[in-house]
Amino acid sequence: MTIRVGESATAPSFQKAALPLLGDSQLRKNLRHATEVIQRRRAVVAGELPDWQALRDAAAAVKQKTLRHLDRYLVQFEAACTVAGGQVHWARDAEEANRIVLELVRQQNAGEVLKIKTMTADETGLNQALEQAGIRPYETDLAELIVQLGNDRPSHIVVPALHRNRSQVREIFRERMQLPDLGDSPQDLTDAARQYLREKFLRVKTAIGGANFLIAETGGVCIVESEGNGRMCLTLPETLILMAGVDKVIPRFQDLEVFLQLLSRSATGERMNPYNSIWTGVYAGDGPRNFHVVLVDNGRTGILADEEARQTLECIRCGACLNACPVYRQTGGHAYGSTYGGPIGAILTPQLQNMEHAQSLPYASSLCGACYEVCPVKINIPEVLIHLRGRVVREQQSAMKPEALGMKAIAAVFRSRRRLEAAHRLAQAGQAPLVRKGWIHWLPGELGAWTAARDLRAIPKQSFREWWKETHRDAE
Amino acid sequence: MTQSEAREAILARIRNAVTRSSDDCEREVVAGYQRVGSRMPEERLALFVERLREYDAQVVTVEAAGVAKALGELLRPDAEHAVPWVAADGFPADWLAECPAVLPETEAGVDELNRCAGVVTTCTLGIAVTGTLVLQHGAGEGRRRTTLLPDRHLSVIHASQVVETVPEAFARLAQSATRPLTFISGPSATADIEMTRIRGVHGPRQLTVILAEDWIRLFPATRHS
Numbered sequence: 001m002t003i004r005v006g007e008s009a010t011a012p013s014f015q016k017a018a019l020p021l022l023g024d025s026q027l028r029k030n031l032r033h034a035t036e037v038i039q040r041r042r043a044v045v046a047g048e049l050p051d052w053q054a055l056r057d058a059a060a061a062v063k064q065k066t067l068r069h070l071d072r073y074l075v076q077f078e079a080a081c082t083v084a085g086g087q088v089h090w091a092r093d094a095e096e097a098n099r100i101v102l103e104l105v106r107q108q109n110a111g112e113v114l115k116i117k118t119m120t121a122d123e124t125g126l127n128q129a130l131e132q133a134g135i136r137p138y139e140t141d142l143a144e145l146i147v148q149l150g151n152d153r154p155s156h157i158v159v160p161a162l163h164r165n166r167s168q169v170r171e172i173f174r175e176r177m178q179l180p181d182l183g184d185s186p187q188d189l190t191d192a193a194r195q196y197l198r199e200k201f202l203r204v205k206t207a208i209g210g211a212n213f214l215i216a217e218t219g220g221v222c223i224v225e226s227e228g229n230g231r232m233c234l235t236l237p238e239t240l241i242l243m244a245g246v247d248k249v250i251p252r253f254q255d256l257e258v259f260l261q262l263l264s265r266s267a268t269g270e271r272m273n274p275y276n277s278i279w280t281g282v283y284a285g286d287g288p289r290n291f292h293v294v295l296v297d298n299g300r301t302g303i304l305a306d307e308e309a310r311q312t313l314e315c316i317r318c319g320a321c322l323n324a325c326p327v328y329r330q331t332g333g334h335a336y337g338s339t340y341g342g343p344i345g346a347i348l349t350p351q352l353q354n355m356e357h358a359q360s361l362p363y364a365s366s367l368c369g370a371c372y373e374v375c376p377v378k379i380n381i382p383e384v385l386i387h388l389r390g391r392v393v394r395e396q397q398s399a400m401k402p403e404a405l406g407m408k409a410i411a412a413v414f415r416s417r418r419r420l421e422a423a424h425r426l427a428q429a430g431q432a433p434l435v436r437k438g439w440i441h442w443l444p445g446e447l448g449a450w451t452a453a454r455d456l457r458a459i460p461k462q463s464f465r466e467w468w469k470e471t472h473r474d475a476e
Numbered sequence: 477m478t479q480s481e482a483r484e485a486i487l488a489r490i491r492n493a494v495t496r497s498s499d500d501c502e503r504e505v506v507a508g509y510q511r512v513g514s515r516m517p518e519e520r521l522a523l524f525v526e527r528l529r530e531y532d533a534q535v536v537t538v539e540a541a542g543v544a545k546a547l548g549e550l551l552r553p554d555a556e557h558a559v560p561w562v563a564a565d566g567f568p569a570d571w572l573a574e575c576p577a578v579l580p581e582t583e584a585g586v587d588e589l590n591r592c593a594g595v596v597t598t599c600t601l602g603i604a605v606t607g608t609l610v611l612q613h614g615a616g617e618g619r620r621r622t623t624l625l626p627d628r629h630l631s632v633i634h635a636s637q638v639v640e641t642v643p644e645a646f647a648r649l650a651q652s653a654t655r656p657l658t659f660i661s662g663p664s665a666t667a668d669i670e671m672t673r674i675r676g677v678h679g680p681r682q683l684t685v686i687l688a689e690d691w692i693r694l695f696p697a698t699r700h701s
Contacts, residue, residue, distance in 0.1 A: 030670075037671040054508040071490040084654065090483040142677060143668040159668060166669055186669040190677055197678065202586060218654050228624060228664035228679025235620040236586070246486065253653040257646040258509065260659075268667065271527065272606035275679065276659035277620075283656055286619040297486045305493035 003299045004094035005123050005352045006153075011337025013360035014346075018335040027163050031332050034162040035323040041269020042320060042374070048271075049261070058258045060378040063314035066251055067304060073216040073249045074295060080219025084281025086291040094124035097296045101126060101208060101241055102133055104292055108239050110135065110206040116223070116233045117141035118210030119157065119317060120243045120296055123339045123352075126208070137208070138200050140229035142193050149176040155333030155341065158267045158319035163332050197229065207233035207288075211244040212316070213259060214293070217252045220280035221293070224263055226273050234277060240288040245296050247313040259316060262376035266318035299352035308387045312347050314377045321371035321381060327364055336361060343371035347384045355391055362388040402446055427459050434458075511647075513604070513640025520604045520640045525687065527607025531662030532675050533683040540688045543632060548574025550630060550684065551596060557627070559584070559592035564622055566615025567596060571632065581622055589621065594628030594682070600652075602638040602685075603645045608661045609633065609685065610645060612652050620656055629660075629680040635689030 011017065021027060046052050066073055078088040091097035097120075105113060113130065115137045121127070127148075130137045139148040143161035147154050150172040154160030161169070170184040173192050182192055209230065213222040221242065223230050234240055250259065256278070264273040282291050303312050322328045322342030333341030338349040338358060346365055350358040362385050371381040397404040413419045434440045440456040442448065450456065462470075513520060525535050538546045553560040553576070563572055565581045572578055578596070579588065589595070598616035599609045609631055611617045623629050639645050649657065664679030675681055 034671050051509040054510075058507055058509055068494055070494065071487045074487070074490075089479060090486055092482050092485055096482060140678075141668075142666050146668070159671075161668060164669075169669055186672040186674050189669055190666055190674040194677060198590075201678070202590065215653075220654060226664065227666045227677035229677070231620065231624050231658070232678055235624065246490075254646050254650065257643040261509075261642050270531070270661070272603075272608050272659065272661040274531075274661050274663065274665050276657075278657040278659075280654040280656075286613065286621075286656060295486070297489070301486060301489035301493055304490060 001093045002095040003352060003354070004125055005299070005349050005358075006125070006337075006339035008338040008349050008353060009357045011358070014331075014335055014337070014364040015360060017337055018331040018364075021331050021335050026165070027332055028330065030163050030165050031329060034156075034159060035329050038159075038269055038323045042266060042323070043269075045265045045269055045271050049265075055258055055262055056376055056378050059262055059316075059376060060311075060314065062250060062255050062258060063377055064311075066249060067247070067310060067313055070246065070249070070304065073251055074246060076216040077214050077219055077249050078295075080215075080217065081221075081281060081293060082219070084219050086219065086281040086293060089292060089294045091294055091296045091298070094296075094298050097124045097243060097294055097298065098126050098129040100294050101243065102129060102135075104239070104241050105130070105135055105206055105208075106133075108206050108290075110204075110239075112136040112138065112200075112204050112206075114200060114204050114207040114233045114237060115139045115144070116207065116209030116225070116230045117144050117160070118208070118243055119339055120210050120245050120298075121208065122154065124243070124296065124298065126243070138197070138204065140197055140201070140233060141225075142190065142227060142229075145193055145197070146172060149173070153334060154339070156319060156322055157317050157340065157342070157344070158322075163334070197232075201229075201232040201236055205237050206239045206241070207237040208241045208243070209233055211242050211248050211293070212263070213256060214244055214249040215253050215256070215278075215280075216249050218280050220253065220278055222256060222260075222276060222278045224260070224273055224276050226268070226270075226275065228275060231275055231277055234279070235287045237288055239290040239292075241292045241294065243294045243296055245298070246300050247315075263316055263318055266320040266374065266376040299354060302354055303348075303351045306351070309347065309351060309384050311379045312344075312351060312384060314379055315344050315348065316377055317344075318376055320374040320376065324370040324374045326366060326368060326370065331364075336364065343381045343385075344379070347381055347388060350388060350392075355388070355395060359392045359395075362392060406446065421463070421465070424459065424463055428461070431459055509643070510641060511643040513644060515604075515640055517635070521635055521638060521687070521689070523640070524602055524604035524607065524638050527604065528662070528685055529607075531607055532665070533607065533662050533685055535685050535687060537687045537689075540634070543571045543686060543688050544573045546686055547571055547596065547630075547632075550686075551575045551578060551594070553577060554593050557591060557593040559588045561593045561630075562589065562595045562622065562626065564595065564597040564616050564618030566617075567598060568616065572596075581618055584622070586621070586625065589625035592626050594630055594680070595622055595626045596630045596632070597623055599631045599633050599637070601645055601648055602633050603642055604638055604640045606642060606661055608645075608659050610649065611658045611660065612649070612655045613658070614655070620658060623658070623660075624679050626680055627676075628682040628684065629663075630684040630686065631660075632686045632688060635687065638687075 146161040156162040212224045328342040346361040435458040443451045551561040560577045562584045597618045600612045663683040666677045
């Protein structure tokens with residue numbers, strides 16, 4: 001298996017990656033502005049619906065039911081989609097998914113392809129695979145275009161270029177679109193993107209995208225978007241290839257009445273995003289003639305097997321937890337070293353990687369619970385974070401890591417009064433060179449990890465036990 | 477064949493993962509949310525108009541007999557566009573009676589759609605709470621690309637086609653679940669740059685809704701643009 005989740009297998013730990021980002025004041029200003037605006041809008045339109053909590057409950061229930069019978073719904077989707085003229089493919093991991101897509105693109109002799117924003121293809125590294133095969137992918141979502149032309153990485157599930165401000169976007173467009181006189185108002189920049197992409201929409205014959213929902217009952221697909229780039233890609237080209245995680249299936253067409261009410265309100269703070277497209281297979285005279293759906297596992301079935309963490313797969317990728325997270329709002333998405341940042345990324349990435357990489361991510365949280373509160377499908381992210389921390393610790397224990405050995409030693413000391421008193425005396429004597437005005441600011445070696453971010457009170461001259469003995473002699 | 481191998485492997489992994497689940501019962505989903513609206517018809521329409529406008533759609537309200545006259549004023553060719561307005565196949569001919577030069581959809585290829593003044597269609601239904609038009613691309617509604625490439629999209633809707641809630645819309649769409657469906661809420665937009673909402677990224681820059689009903693005078697007068 002070659003499971004891949006963006007660059008997460010080689011990314012530095014969250015703590016390490018976050019440090020330089022915290023020093024970037026422009027980045028933090030951009031982040032604060034964007035997350036505050038979306039949060040404000042979300043709160044207004046979520047508060048407007050008197051049945052918001054009932055909708056969240058219904059969404060969670062639909063997703064739980066789907067996951068419990070995922071095999072049945074996938075097979076049902078495959079059958080219905082095939083009858084309607086689509087072709088369904090199955091990919092166990094990222095490499096297989098990319099291989100299938102490449103093969104389909106080659107069958108069309110396509111040297112270039114349009115891309116609709118898709119997290120799954122980012123997860124599998126599809127763009128690199130296409131480029132290595134000599135095929136040029138054009139990102140058509142405005143934010144993804146900014147990221148692609150800037151040789152950058154997405155930093156948010158819904159607004160991937162949220163870390164860039166207008167003048168940074170202008171610099172990228174000026175250089176890459178050869179528009180020396182381009183202004184920096186969002187209107188100018190959006191117009192430039194419209195012009196740059198319109199010609200490509202009309203020319204390029206193959207498009208690749210993702211899916212928000214796969215409908216088992218009808219074999220239909222739903223794509224939710226704002227700009228119209230999605231509609232362009234799924235109606236103008238001759239061939240349309242979608243990559244979708246196996247977790248994207250829902251049982252019935254009617255279930256969309258729940259998810260479509262929750263998704264855009266949570267994601268962008270709109271009552272409904274400008275465009276939702278729902279279609280089933282191929283239609284004569286309207287839209288692509290070749291339609292493919294690649295169902296991607298890439299670690300998802302592993303998550304399904306962990307009952308306490310299974311709810312991770314209920315995510316509909318709205319990004320509300322990112323905007324609400326006090327940690328994400330400081331560091332931005334790049335610190336997470338994965339396609340998926342923020343609280344959902346902190347539980348999704350390490351699990352997709354079977355806990356072999358990204359082990360620092362479950363710790364990238366203060367467990368404040370803001371993510372759970374805004375989640376439209378009620379994923380209890382703090383609960384899963386704690387569960388995963390447990391898995392990380394158990395794995396480190398079995399691997400005899402220094403921290404685990406240290407904790408074992410400390411546990412032994414705390415179990416015995418004699419040992420604790422001896423350790424106390426030893427520390428009291430040994431701390432002298434480190435104490436400055438009653439505080440320890442620095443500890444040597446492995447212990448330095450503690451003092452890197454906090455100070456430590458010096459151990460007092462007298463312990464409570466010693467004080468008690470001294471002052472209560474008479475009582476004894 | 478590796479494809480069926482992959483399929484069987486994934487399905488086996490799923491079955492293996494879920495059979496270990498403690499809860500074996502088929503959970504029935506309880507729909508405790510609001511399915512049917514509670515507003516009076518005129519309130520529903522007022523909300524529809526308000527929500528459409530809030531997301532930058534233009535709304536023109538007319539009496540049912542006044543659609544042709546309104547279209548006659550709105551569908552004028554302009555200097556900016558080389559191709560006149562395009563009318564979707566099956567768009568009621570009597571509504572176009574007062575429009576001088578309208579190109580039928582059958583004669584409009586991608587190039588014409590790209591350069592035309594706009595496109596006029598009917599629609600399947602409207603949703604008041606979200607300010608949404610739903611097209612199922614049947615007669616009068618145009619193929620999917622027809623309502624996408626032009627700079628302007630004008631759609632005519634009858635008051636009776638407007639439902640209040642999203643679940644009411646899905647109940648009405650149940651019979652056409654496998655048709656191509658497009659939900660349109662305002663003109664195409666983006667907020668990707670500094671969360672500033674910009675209209676007209678790739679789809680039409682302007683969305684105009686003509687709402688036709690005889691008791692429309694309940695609404696404040698609206699200007700024809």
